[in-house]
Amino acid sequence: MKISGAHIVCESFLKENVDVVFGYPGGAVLPFYDTLYQYDKIRHILVRHEQGAAHAADAYARVTGKVGVCIATSGPGATNLVTGIANAYLDSSPMVAITGQVARPFIGKDAFQEVDITGITLPITKHNYLVMKASDLPEIIKESFYLARTGRPGPVHIDIPRDVFTELAEFNYPDKVTFPGYKVKPQGHPTQIKKAAALINAAQQPVILAGRGVLVSNATGELKELVEKAQIPVITTLLGISCFPESHALSFGMIGMHGTAYANMAVDAADVVIAIGMRFDDRATGRISGFAPRAKIVHIDVDAAEIGKNVRVNVPIVGDVKHVLKSLNPLINESSRFAWITQLECWREEHPSTDIRECDGILPQYVINKIHEVTGGNATIVTGVGQNQMWSARYFWYNKPNSFISSGGLGTMGFELPAALGAKIGRPEENVWCVAGDGGFQMTIQELATIVQEKAAVKIAIINNGFLGMVRQWQELFYEKRYAATPLWSPDFVKIAEAYGIPGLRVTDKLQVLPAIQQAMEYDGPFLIDFVVEPEENIYPMVPPGASLAEIMEEPRETVHMGKNSSKHISNL
Amino acid sequence: METKIHTLVALVRDKPGVLNRIASLFRRRGFNIDSIAVGPSVETGLSRVTVGVSGSDAEVEQVRKQWEKVIDVVKVSDITSEPMVTRELALIKVKASRVERSEIIQIVDIFRANIIDVAHDSLTIEVTGDGNKLSSLYILLKDFGIKEIARTGRIAMTRGAGKPL
Numbered sequence: 001m002k003i004s005g006a007h008i009v010c011e012s013f014l015k016e017n018v019d020v021v022f023g024y025p026g027g028a029v030l031p032f033y034d035t036l037y038q039y040d041k042i043r044h045i046l047v048r049h050e051q052g053a054a055h056a057a058d059a060y061a062r063v064t065g066k067v068g069v070c071i072a073t074s075g076p077g078a079t080n081l082v083t084g085i086a087n088a089y090l091d092s093s094p095m096v097a098i099t100g101q102v103a104r105p106f107i108g109k110d111a112f113q114e115v116d117i118t119g120i121t122l123p124i125t126k127h128n129y130l131v132m133k134a135s136d137l138p139e140i141i142k143e144s145f146y147l148a149r150t151g152r153p154g155p156v157h158i159d160i161p162r163d164v165f166t167e168l169a170e171f172n173y174p175d176k177v178t179f180p181g182y183k184v185k186p187q188g189h190p191t192q193i194k195k196a197a198a199l200i201n202a203a204q205q206p207v208i209l210a211g212r213g214v215l216v217s218n219a220t221g222e223l224k225e226l227v228e229k230a231q232i233p234v235i236t237t238l239l240g241i242s243c244f245p246e247s248h249a250l251s252f253g254m255i256g257m258h259g260t261a262y263a264n265m266a267v268d269a270a271d272v273v274i275a276i277g278m279r280f281d282d283r284a285t286g287r288i289s290g291f292a293p294r295a296k297i298v299h300i301d302v303d304a305a306e307i308g309k310n311v312r313v314n315v316p317i318v319g320d321v322k323h324v325l326k327s328l329n330p331l332i333n334e335s336s337r338f339a340w341i342t343q344l345e346c347w348r349e350e351h352p353s354t355d356i357r358e359c360d361g362i363l364p365q366y367v368i369n370k371i372h373e374v375t376g377g378n379a380t381i382v383t384g385v386g387q388n389q390m391w392s393a394r395y396f397w398y399n400k401p402n403s404f405i406s407s408g409g410l411g412t413m414g415f416e417l418p419a420a421l422g423a424k425i426g427r428p429e430e431n432v433w434c435v436a437g438d439g440g441f442q443m444t445i446q447e448l449a450t451i452v453q454e455k456a457a458v459k460i461a462i463i464n465n466g467f468l469g470m471v472r473q474w475q476e477l478f479y480e481k482r483y484a485a486t487p488l489w490s491p492d493f494v495k496i497a498e499a500y501g502i503p504g505l506r507v508t509d510k511l512q513v514l515p516a517i518q519q520a521m522e523y524d525g526p527f528l529i530d531f532v533v534e535p536e537e538n539i540y541p542m543v544p545p546g547a548s549l550a551e552i553m554e555e556p557r558e559t560v561h562m563g564k565n566s567s568k569h570i571s572n573l
Numbered sequence: 574m575e576t577k578i579h580t581l582v583a584l585v586r587d588k589p590g591v592l593n594r595i596a597s598l599f600r601r602r603g604f605n606i607d608s609i610a611v612g613p614s615v616e617t618g619l620s621r622v623t624v625g626v627s628g629s630d631a632e633v634e635q636v637r638k639q640w641e642k643v644i645d646v647v648k649v650s651d652i653t654s655e656p657m658v659t660r661e662l663a664l665i666k667v668k669a670s671r672v673e674r675s676e677i678i679q680i681v682d683i684f685r686a687n688i689i690d691v692a693h694d695s696l697t698i699e700v701t702g703d704g705n706k707l708s709s710l711y712i713l714l715k716d717f718g719i720k721e722i723a724r725t726g727r728i729a730m731t732r733g734a735g736k737p738l
Contacts, residue, residue: 122594123601127644130589147644180619181586181647305638308631 002168005134005160006035009098012141013042015173018069020045020060020425022053026073027113028100031165045425045454047418048446050077054084055415055444056422058093059382059405063426065218067094067148074100075113078159079120083412085155086124090409091239092216094153096144097121103163104132118159126154134167139174146177151184152303153216188300188319188327196274196298196315197331203272205340206232209255209284212239212408213277213301213321220244220401222325223276229329231337233344235263237278238389239408242398252344253353256284257543258390261351264541264549266344270295277301277321280310281409290548300324351554353541354394361534362510364388364463368395371433371461374517379431380405382423384416384440386470388463390539392435414443417460421447424456431459431521438464438490448500451526459520460502460528462493465535473538477553478545497528504528574629578607579653580729581637582738583622584614586645594643595622604628604636608661610726614738619647621738623728648738656732662701662725664689665711668718669696677717684710695720 003011009032013021020043025033036044047053050072057068068088072081078099088095102111118130127147129140137160144156200206214223220243227234227244233252234244244251253260255267264286267273273295278284285291288310296314299307300321307316317324356365368391371379377397382405383389389406398404405423407415420434441462451458463469472486497504507516507529520527540555585591592611599606607625614621626636633651641649669677677696681688686700700710704727711722731738 118590119593122590122597179644181584181641182644303642305635305642307638309635 001170003171004031004035004165005131005137005167005169006032006165008134008137008169008171009141009160009165010035010039010042011171012138012173013069014039016067016141016145018067019043021069021071022047022056022060022422023071024050024053024073024077026077026100028074028102028162029071029077029165030100031162032071032100032160035165045421045450047450049444050080051084051414052418052421052444052447052450054081054095054097055087055412055418056425057095057097058084058088058091059419059422060426061088061094062405063380063402063423067096067145068422069096069098071098072100073113074102074117074162075115077113078117079115082120082124083410085121085157087407087410087412087415088155089124089126091407092153092212093155094148095155096141096148097155097157099157099159100165101130101159101161104161105163107161118157121157124155125157128157128159130159131161131164134164134169137164137169138172139177142174143177143179147182151182184302184320185318186302186320186323188317188324190327192315192317193324193327194331196317197328199272199296199298199315200230200232200274201333201335204337205270206230206272206274206337207266207270208232208234209237209267209273209275209278210234210240210243211237211276211278212243214240214243215402217277217302217321219277219322219325222322222329224248226325226329226332230332230335231341232274233266233341235259235266237281237284237408238393238406240278241393241404242401245399246397247399250341252348254393255549257286257545258394258539258541259543260348260353260394261541261552261554262344262347262353264543264552265347265351267292267295268548268550269343273297275299275301276325279303279306282310285311286543286549286551287546290550351541356395357555359534360510362507362513362531363537364391364465364531364533365395366510367461367463367513367531367533368392368435370513370517371435372396374514374521375431375433379403379433380423380427382406382416382420382432382434384436385411385413386437386440386468387465387473387539388435388437388440388469391463394539413437413440416440417444417447418450420458420460421451421454421456424458425454432457434458434460436460436462437469438462438466438493439468439488441493442490445496448497448502452501456526457524458526460526461517462528462530463533464490464493464530465533465537466490467535470539472536476536476538477542493528493530502526502528504530506530506532508532574631576627576629577653578625578627579633579651580657580659580727581624581626581633581640581649581651582729583624583640583649584616584619584647584738585622586647587618587620588645591620591645594645595640598639598643599626599636602636602639604632608726610728612728623726625727650738652729652731657729658732659703659727659729660701661704661707661727662699663707663711664723665698665700665714665719666695666721667698667714668694668720670694673717677714680710680713686710
């Protein structure tokens with residue numbers, strides 16, 4: 001029996017176990033929405049801007065491990081998805097984005113709401129399709145989901161003309177896909193794995209650099225086994241956060257521009273760097289020529305093109321992290337590496353990057369710290385981009401995989417609110433906190449309405465410093481405090497929340513921080529807190545742009561131990 | 574690092590937009606295409622693409638790997654260091670008065686090229702060979718005045734019984 005293209009899409013969704021889609025209707029996708037209306041099993045979440053649909057699908061994918069799906073109409077609907085698709089591409093998030101297109105006879109005629117969206121998404125997708133026949137849909141959708149989630153995950157975009165949605169075709173969903181040119185090689189070459197093992201066993205001062213690939217490949221257990229067997233300190237990238245419990249004695253924080261001092265010092269001193277599921281982003285490595293100058297590098301990544309792209313590698317292993325670690329771990333000798341670990345612990349004592357200075361006003365670090373305290377660390381933190389992101393990365397300790405959701409590669413301000421929505425939809429039982437800056441929050445503020453409509457109990461913490469904080473910090477440090485276009489007026493966020501039907505609090509007194517977070521947690525529903533923080537607080541340490549990790553700038557002021565922070569590790573030894 | 578022109582040969586699926594994907598990738602990653610030629614391969618549904626790209630070995634290896642990541646691309650090989658034959662074809666329309674005609678024909682013979690069109694004031698020459706041969710002929714013909722030239726990209730194949738691509 002023949003069914004319409006729109007039905008084929010919905011039936012294919014069911015085959016792929018899609019139960020949630022994020023989208024926004026419009027002319028070209030109208031036939032699809034009319035059909036989707038009949039499918040009770042597929043929950044459609046109406047965002048307020050298509051960018052929000054893409055970010056929500058991205059975050060949904062990150063917390064569930066499923067493929068996130070977003071839908072938009074042709075033209076402006078499709079172009080509004082672009083930032084979200086690029087975000088998913090750079091952070092290797094599995095996503096299928098569906099756009100409507102003008103009917104086939106109108107393609108290329110500059111028709112109303114026509115844009116060459118496959119031309120636009122070509123360099124920001126793993127693959128994309130313009131569907132010219134309804135009978136091609138089953139195969140294309142099967143391929144798209146397969147590509148999105150296998151190998152190095154990423155977004156796949158399908159552009160479907162309006163009249164393909166209405167065209168009738170047989171629905172036979174293929175069992176498997178055939179790609180002559182797409183090979184996923186998960187195993188890793190045995191010879192290379194042996195070489196890596198020999199290098200690791202002989203290492204005196206090894207470090208592990210763990211990235212998002214560990215989370216994607218579900219290899220947190222294998223990583224822990226390797227770490228404990230060989231006693232190798234673990235340092236994560238920004239997106240690697242939560243792939244290894246931060247309460248673990250061998251967890252040494254984050255590498256990079258705003259990483260911990262001791263992590264960066266350890267990488268600088270290491271004789272072997274074992275990079276696992278990470279891609280040597282410039283924000284992580286600092287100046288490449290000064291990166292890990294003493295180290296031989298083992299690089300495990302499923303994407304062959306990442307090997308040797310930025311950093312010279314001594315032992316490349318192309319493969320899925322989980323598979324490779326399973327083969328590697330038995331070849332690793334048990335070891336104590338007592339001297340090296342003691343050295344790192346000393347550095348951590350001498351450069352306690354997680355301490356918070358004494359201050360009468362509210363420090364952003366203090367706010368994040370208190371969210372950790374109230375939630376007991378039992379929360380998924382979804383951040384914006386900039387200072388709020390770095391404070392969230394550093395002053396909350398992540399122990400559960402995929403509990404830190406952030407825009408790493410693209411650095412998309414405005415990611416936080418729609419992503420928190422997507423995370424909450426994916427993890428309804430979990431505490432989901434959206435940590436936003438006052439700048440980024442206003443980029444996608446309209447998704448408050450979606451949160452209310454979907455009854456998503458997202459807790460929102462705005463770190464309100466009245467500036468575009470990270471840019472201001474650079475202006476302070478590198479542009480002689482010329483604050484060009486960074487002072488930021490904002491509306492009364494509590495009143496805004498109220499207008500959306502979300503209760504909120506404005507917190508200006510340090511003593512109110514803790515009770516406000518408690519109140520938010522106790523409230524059954526979304527809740528917003530506007531934390532008015534010290535306006536010119538900087539995030540330290542910082543590796544200045546163009547400097548190597550060894551040239552880290554630490555906080556110039558006196559720091560005071562706050563008890564909890566320094567006891568983080570000690571209590572877990 | 575030593576920069577030279579590498580010859581990359583690829584098999585790609587005959588899908589709409591596949592050349593666009595390849596061109597977009599080269600542009601996006603900042604690699605310069607020195608020459609490109611596309612045609613059918615032994616296998617139906619697959620095209621063979623030959624690209625000349627200049628760079629160091631490491632840079633070109635990065636090109637090759639990024640290129641191989643394109644979903645419609647089946648395989649990419651860098652055959653630069655292997656024994657191979659390369660060919661280009663050029664059509665050259667050269668000014669030729671009655672007096673000059675015989676001299677031009679002599680040059681064409683030396684280069685084992687062909688004259689494929691004759692007009693009262695011009696000759697059109699077809700020449701195949703490697704890039705150097707084509708350039709040498711071009712230089713000699715320049716003295717007569719070249720009206721038009723069309724030149725293909727380079728195609729390449731490894732010699733002998735080596736493993737086919």
